[in-house]
Amino acid sequence: MIARSLKWTRHNLFGKPFDVLLSLTVIPGVLWMVYQAVSWALTAARWDIIPQSLRVLMIGVFPADQAWRAWIAIVIIAILLGAALGCVFAFKGRHAGALVPVWAGCAALAGIENVTNVLLIAVTIAAFAGGWAVASRFPPVRKALVPASFIGLIAIFAVMAPPGAGLWGGLLLSILLTLVTAVLSLPIGILLAFGRRSRFSGLRWICTGYIEVMRSVPLIMVVYWIWILIPVLTPQFNLADVVRGMIGFTLFYSAYVAEYVRSGLQAVPRGQTEAARSLGMSEFDINRSIVLPQAIRVVVPPLVGNVLDIFNMAPLVFIIGLTDFLRAGQMILANPQFGDRTYEVYSFLFLTYFLVGSLITFVARKLEAHLARGSR
């Protein structure tokens, strides 16, 4: 064992003179940094700020007495995400076991003395596990996932709207923005991709132009433009900033979805269309039932990557005055009482972003494996 690891070390870390140099500088450097970070986290850091400001981090300035609305939204999101996971990753008993420590961790973070929150966290995790288990045990349920997501998002809007959409914030806002953008940009992107291949040149030009323009400008620019344009274009509606931000994100990311879908459409062999045509199927049926499913299959991994991209870009909504997760952290630090807790708050933000990002990446991997197995 020791001999083998010595051999591995020699081979991989001290094989060539340059490797020796690199190993001798990098390894101690990294170890020193890890040591510093851990010792700070365990001794110097004052973590009490996290449970104290957790509500703001999670839901921003949403009124505390209306928090139950946010909880309903969170539970709906948990069911939908669980069901999405269940489509590709079978739920097993040991997973239920693994969710218990997750619950314990979240409960510890929220403060165990607050019994209501501990219970609500349990409900959320149970909802997640429930969605996961149902979708993995009963395959027909999966077909309903897309309509269910639409209904779920509408329900969330209905529940969260009364106190005022201007109050939405925190991690919940980041997640909602990501979900709405991901769910809406998919059908729009698919339509754009087909439009770009249309035999009507007018439609083809419009779609191509739209996609190219969106892909040539920064997201933050599109979001800002949409935000200032909507009140001019639809003065009678007075749409909330949140909704305008979601529209901006959706319009921007639809162009990217369209490009992914287009590459998938190109990957479907001509023979598929020809066979369907020779059977007398209409072009609409051919696109919907033969071409699109095969195209989507190819591009599911990049589409999931796109969701991660949306989530990581969500902080940009500060430009239109929204308080997403990152901005909520900064807001807490703006309070003079907490001015010296920068590192604690940013560590928490970093870890949370990292965890959510890893989760999405993990799902993408599973999806890839799942699809590779299915296509043969």
Next chain:
Amino acid sequence: MNAIVEMKNLNKFYGSHHVLKNIDLSVERGEVVVVLGASGSGKSTLIRCVNGLEMYQNGSLLVDGYPMPVEEDRRLGGESELAAIRKGVGMVFQQFNLFPHKTVVENITIAPMRVRKKTRAEAEATALKLLDRVGLTEHAHKYPGQLSGGQQQRVAIARSLAMEPHLMLFDEPTSALDPEMIGEVLDVMRELARDGMTMMIVTHEMNFAREVADRIIYIDQGSILEVGKPDAFFDNPQNERARSFLARVLKH
């Protein structure tokens, strides 16, 4: 006249490349026509014109009583006859072209359900009958990727038959198969011929051609050079090029 396909003076170009030249050809109902010719001579193009997968530029083509529109009309949206023609004309491809994301039964039932508006139960009953006919009943719920080439091609034939076509087009249906699987596909085609199906077949299987064909069409560089009964064509070809073509392919 009892012709199901009638081509008159049909011409097809790819850009400036003249691929089919003044084709005159009619196929009677119940007839089996085999199209022979060297690679690149235009065999595929010829039979793909019949169900409109390729467009022709001038001449006329009548399929099952419907006039196939020329390219110009199709570009202007005159495609209503096309749908009617395709309902009645089946096609089997060299690469099978089964739908990989659908099971064997789904492959066979989708067109009858969508195009002929049959119920699922009706369509499935027909599918199972057809699968029995091509000897694949036990594979009904597998995906195409789980079948051998010969099995896939038999499913493709069943898929076409499910639309109850009046005419079947075959474009080199055995060329992508391992030698040991060719026989099973040819057997199915033989049986179809015996049952009276009208067929236009492009193939390189000379023995099979001689056996099932009512008529052989020899095509070279886009022109039909010889038409004849199989025995006459194989034993005593009139055209010089046909003779050298046969000398080449029969040597192997």
